Amino acid sequence: MRGKKPENLQFSPGPETQGGERGAAICRWLLGGMYLAGCLLALRPGWETAALLFGVYWAGYCLFGSRFRWVALGGSLLALLLGALFLRERLMLGAAAWLNPLLERLETVQGKIYLPFAAEAEAMPVFYLWAGSLLSLLTAWGVQRQTIPLWGLLAAVAAGSGLGFWSGWAGLAMAGALLGLALTWRGVAWFRGGALLLAGCLILGAALPLTNPLGALGQELAGQIAGIHPKSGVLPQGNLIHVGPLETKKTPVLELTMERPQKLYLRGFVGQRYTGRAWTRLSPEQLEGDSSLFYYLHQGDFFAQTQLGRAAARTDQGDAAALTVRSLQKSRWSYLPAGLLEFEGLDDRVFPDAGVRASQRSYTAVYQTGGLVNWYGAQGALAAGTANQDYLAQESAYRDFVYGHYLELPTATAQALGQMVGEQTQKLTLQQIQGKIRDLLTDVMTYDPAATTDCGKADFVAYTLMAQGRGYSVHYATAAACLFRYFGVPARYVEGYFLPAAEASQIPAGQTYVLRDLHAHAWAEFYLDGVGWIPFETTPGYQDQEEQTLQGLLEDPDSALHQAFNQNFLPKSFSVPQAQVQLPDEEAGQWLDGIRLAPLAFGLALLAVLALLAWQLWRLLRLRCALARLKKAPPREAVAGLYAYCRMILELSQCSWDPGLLDWEQAAADNREALFSGHPITQAQKERMLAFRGQVLRDCKARLPWPKWIFYRWIRCVF
Template sequence: MNDHLQAVGSHIHILNRKAESGQGATHWRFMGNVLISGLLYTALVLNILSMFRLEDVSFLAVIPGFFLIAFLNNVFGRSTLRFALLASFLFLLIIFLVIQHKLMIAGLLLINNQIAETIGIHTGFMMKQYAISIDADQYRLAASSFWNYVSVMLAFGCHVIVRYRKALLMWIVILPLFVFQIYTGMTPSIYHHVLLFFSALFVVNDSFIHRTDRGPLFGNRKNGVVLSVSLIVLVLCSSTFLILNMIEPISGYSKNETIADLQYALTNKVAEFRYEKEKTNTFTQGDFRNLGELKLLDVPALEVIMDQPTSLYLRGYVGSVYTKERWTDLDQRVYYDSHGLFYWLNKSHFHALNQLNTVSDMTTVASKKNQNIQITIHNVNANSKYLYVPYELATRKDQFDKVKTFADSKVMSTAFFGERFYKYQSKVNLVTKYPALASQLYEAKNHVAVDEYLKNESHYNAFVYENYTSIPRETRLLLQNHLGMIKEEQETRRSYEQAIEEVRSYLRKNLTYNMNVEPVQKDKDFLMHFLEDTKEGYATHFATAATVMFRYLGIPSRYVEGYLITPKDVKGTSPFEKMTINGTNAHAWTEIYIDEIGWIPIEVTPPYYHMMEKTDLSNYPTGAAAPDHHQSVAPSSSNAPSGKQEVIDREHKKTKKQKPKEKMSLLEKWTIAIIIVIGLLLAGYMLYLMKKRRDVRKRKESFEGTNYKELIPNLFAYIMLLLHYDGIPKKGGSTFSYVEALEKKYSKEYIQQFEQVVKINQTSIYSHHEITEEQYIQVKHFMNQTLSDLVKSKNMLQRVKMKFYDFIY
């Protein structure tokens, strides 16, 4: 019975093999491989082009990859002529690379610059960009020419993945692509993402369906394989798609409200897990959607040690852009476009977070010139995402460890769980002495250091007015109803103190301080809700309203959350004595930019007016000593002051450009030359690899058939090749003479099987007896066992050498 079933199975196996070797099966296999590999190639190319915004690359540069895929799927096992044609194709590509090397290098640099710009905009990480030596009208040709080679490499990789059922290689490419997208938020078009999902689905299913070693997880039924693998790929791609969309809506897609709410909830939970230990307060980092009753808990937030205790504003979160739902940072594009400005400012030792300290060092306001105090912060329970620093900060941001290095508003930790212990230097309370600082700075304008500082400040000043005076049109109309129309042609402009008093007066007279307020309704503008509906709130409400009002009056301003070290806290505190700052000291305020002086905190919440030291106005700059633009700020339709500010804008245009693109150094030219040589060698190796893999494939084909007398010598020759590769020396004479050498390395059972295989091989060569299928299976099984044992005895590098250098299997 078993013999009968085995014979039937053998018969079916032979029929299937004959059918597969038929012309129809070959045609369908060719079409399937071309379609699946072409789909994967298209998805990868479009995702990369879309993700990095490579607009200079023409779609025509993608076409060579399709031709290569079609050609590769039709070349092997057909004729030497087709292999020669493939070699000629690659040779022509190499010749074109050599002849048009200048164009190709320009294309490489163009694509590098475009990728660097896209990464810089999304992440703030600035990559090096290079000057392009060709004319602008050749950019598209250069980028497309270089992309031809990228297309060829991607196409070859996709061909290998599909033809040889190497789905693992596909995930080695796709998963890092997904991780990169999630980390940077650089998402391709939704259509390209969906296309990549379907191509991955086809590749994985095709790989599993044609595998001969499918395990018990999927079974051997093709329908089960398709369903199981499809489910796995669907879950993987869908989860990645969801994460990407939560980070940033994919191009051409509006974020679903449910997804947005899910993102909001998950983001808050993750942030709490990473940065919050025990809640000290209910401030929300400028997020109006989470506002409710204000709770300032008597729980330790910070432990502060100073060698000279002084009252300070410690700012943490800083909001730069007002929306109806929250304060946000400036768009990454703004910082990227201004990278050149900040690059040169930093080169000139101008740092926005250290302005008060810099001005103090150039004046005599401090009790002892250039005297710094040492401050140690232990963040016990406060939000560890931010480093809480004073306005008088003397330590430069680049002197901190693991902080975000590109911003002019706050210091943020880059550690996963934030930073809970840090030290820095600062001046004694200067924010109350800014009028005296300004007065003495104006008197010292003839000094070289002061003149250099003022030139640098004028450039930053233009950036400040351009970005920190803007408010939405609807908000401007709202404030117009509450504060009245601003007269734009007035000759006598508001001084800072006049503007501060006007804002404070409005808030004090029209709004009520209340810590228990109702949450803002969804989709309701927060400021409108505060000014017109409830007319009551706490520090977040007052600081938000004041910040927007200052902008309406033409004064740059930002919203701030942090902690106060009050005169009451430092009273009676000895040098180096630990002060515990509780959640009750958490607060929100507004800060305004004083021309040439820097950012100054302004208290606008009525119960806090007298909590910190008052500003000393005794040395307020007056008369000719103070230029007009320091005396006051002129509101205008553009939210920028007139007079000197117009000159600043003209100078600013020269410095706001990107950091100049650099020419390639000799080392970089040599590096590119080496890369080109390596590329040529790889191209040559590809040809060699394809030829050798074709030989390996032919050898495997010589093991299959129905004429067992012809197949057995082929199998035995390969067995001897494996033994010689494993270190068994070649011998003359009878094959049985190898037994002695094998006894030193192999088991008795293996040697017995070897002797039986030798007899079968001699029978097939020297005898007229027929070889049975059982004998053929025995020899083939012995060959597979020998190969398996050999591979298992090697380490990973040795296996790679076996397969891709020695071509043993």
């Protein structure tokens, strides 16, 4: 509120009205048509149906602007209702068929399986006609009558469309039409608020990323923040932009209770895709179309997280044992052993095969005991077994997925690794590849937990192997996983916790044991055909007797493991792929001095929203100060100012006053006396005006309908 000093000459502006109704009507008609075009882009009917619906819109616009508008509205809604009643089955089928692409989109966005509706496309024309008619009539009514709840609905639909669930063009057309109506349509004070509401919807649409509202952008943003603030955890959660030294603290993180204590790799974060500066999850675009595969696999009780344990169990490699885990720190992941057999936190609707999100702090998992020897041995046993055909069929399908997604390397990484390993002309076995990786890392790398890596725009692996030459588990695991991929073996990067065999042997069965920060570890995993994801340890100091035993068995030509491993059911020799799968070069362009444009856009949009909120808050504080100043002002100024405030409230909220309820005559007389006479104004008159103000506010609150009441509350806060 702006307090006004009584002056000799005063002016009170009034509302604006418009003539030229014809021009205004044409303008509104056009903008309404633009909005309807956006709706139809989202609805996607055919051209003929769209033309018919525009005709419905035009007819509705004409009728709703005439004196028969209520009859027309009632009649049209009744017709739609009757249509819905008599054709409800066909409408529902049509709606279901229309929603199926939306479900596919949701699958891509959220990574969850949504079963499509069993509906045929033949039922859609009825649905298009009915829903399109409803949209046409609502648009015509909203454009003609300026109904605020309808405007809110229209703006919400525009925002939802702008979120990309249907079409960016649809959202653009609808938002543009609403904006045009808000800018050009005057005479009603509501549209200041309506225009701001629309602006807020557009900003929200910009703030929420279109492709993955909760996933990728959030991860990237977290990665950017972690990159700016280097130490946000012991391990970098896949973010390799700035890798600081490993700080081995003794902070308790997990409480384990093992039925049979043994060496454990507890998986948490799983990096599926290497970008050169981070390990991330597979993007929705990469997973598009794989939902049906995972639906089939999950229906057959095949989960990538439990594949290794079940493969070992099928071949009687080890025994089942229970493990209870309790998180002592807030964690995003559930830490599960590599040989997982059963875990109730597995969601069969979630189809990526990466880490499992934490849903509770304490959970129990059943895992297959045993280790590397058992897992390697399972491959030959599976091939030899005759009761595993179903499993192998499922595994074959999953293997295709793995080979299709876990061999990607950026061009710069592949070139750097090519320089490191030299030209490879002969095919290599898996064992040979493993040997080469170990030898290379031993030659090139030195274990240094204090190593800090700021590779800038360079590739992390290239920088680590060719420039820095030092690192700890993160560096070794990344390099090993990339080397595997280079040689054509599907591999991934895992972060979690490692319980060494020596430490596990000291734990009594059933006793709770606390893992600490110093147990945090990163390792590479490669995909062993038929068996699953096997941890591959390359970090010095973490290879124990088990690795040595395994190596010995693999190299011994007389050992059953050697024979089975090298004569597997899927004879495979690997060679450096002729053409590495390259990530799009545009990725390089999206990195702007280390800052990703999408988080920047999100930040800008968030800043705009915060600025809007701050402006409103500032106005609220200014109003409060002005009202407090009025209360303390001399009676003459207080009476005039309070009266002006009451008139302003009523004018802006368009609330008609009841002469019987409010003593306007007295208040107006007091105001005139305060403004124009030289008589002293008494404290009693000031008190009377204060009471009058209270009456006005109570009266407005009691008699305004709820949409106007919301606007009235906004006025009370900021004017």
